[in-house]
Amino acid sequence: MEKPRVIFLDAVGTLFGVRHSVGEAYRIIADQFGVKAEAKILDQVFFQCFLASPSMAFPGADPGEIPQLEFEWWKAIAEQTFKIVGLYDNFTDFSAFFQALYSYFETEKPWFVYPDVPPQLKYWQEQGIELGVLSNFDSRLYPVLEALNLADFFQTVTISTEVGAAKPSSEIFKIALNKHQCSPEEAWHIGDSLKADYQGSKALGIRGILVHREQAPKGILDEYESLEQIQIS
The missing domain is CATH 3.40.50.1000 (HAD superfamily/HAD-like)
Known part of the structure; x- marks a missing residue:
């Protein structure tokens, strides 16, 4: 060439x-919030939701709004994933769980x-x-x-x-x-x-x-x- x-x-x-799998990362953080889940099932459902989502692009958005739009885009996928597997209502504070999950993927750990x-x-x-x-x-x-x-x-x-x-x-x-x-x-x-x-x-x-x-x-x-x-x- x-x-x-x-x-x-x-x-x-x-x-x-991703180390291990996305589902494993979801399982690890969910466990910290007292919710038990199977990584393999979470992984399968996550990718179904991810692939069905619109592209992660926000044409016309103010630059200052983009971090929140990104956060909400991923939160919607996480919510749908846990609703499909029937575990969403097991969280006492899903927003706190998702904040921890979102921050986790900002580090080198996963x-x-x-x-x-x-x-x-x-x-x-x-x-x-x-x-x-x-x-x-x-x-x-x-x-x-x-x-x-x-x-x-x-x-x-x-x-x-x-x-x-x-x-x-x-x-x-x-x-x-x-x-x-x-x-x-x-x-x-x-x-x-x-x-x-x-x-x-x-x-x-x-x-x-x-x-x-x-x-x-x-x-x-x-x-x-x-x-x-x-x-x-």
């Missing part, structure tokens, strides 16, 4: 993953960095390639990147909640490119979602690269199991 000027990377599933990530980011840096995070995440991504010792690798971080558009929309990719004064043809985007990352970036002329990690291969061009397999000619 010809050397790009900029490489953008997705966050969750590409740079770092996350782990994929082992191939730091050395590969360092290698790309040494090659003079600019790096950026491009993610449908919320503003907690900034402290998470810091906590996981990844923040210093990146010149830019572009998240859907701040720009009012979520992948696969071309708008979020355009905004990320503009931060680097870079054309689509000079950039790569690496992520784990076929639709949001691979197809979304390619639609704008960016080289889309899929990292499937624990997922089954999709059988497409530019698909790899890890970052270290992605070579520059």
Whole structure:
């Protein structure tokens, strides 16, 4: 592959993953509030609710309102998850539980960095390639990147909640490119979602690269199991 000027990377599933599972994190915090739940069931229902939710982007929102909008977006998913599994009414104070859960995901505790990530980011840096995070995440991504010792690798971080558009929309990719004064043809985007990352970036002329990690291969061009397999000619 010809050397790009900029490489953008997705966050969750590409740079770092959830330790154990989302359901396990929900179970741990729920247990602190006296509610017993099964992690596997919570995990299944959470992803059903997550996938059925609208994109986490708030076009036209005042920047000062965004943190609360992010909080409410995730709270709605958590409420629906516990209502479906029949445990919502077991909480004496669901709002207090969710605040603890939300804060927990702002720390390094529920996350782990994929082992191939730091050395590969360092290698790309040494090659003079600019790096950026491009993610449908919320503003907690900034402290998470810091906590996981990844923040210093990146010149830019572009998240859907701040720009009012979520992948696969071309708008979020355009905004990320503009931060680097870079054309689509000079950039790569690496992520784990076929639709949001691979197809979304390619639609704008960016080289889309899929990292499937624990997922089954999709059988497409530019698909790899890890970052270290992605070579520059």
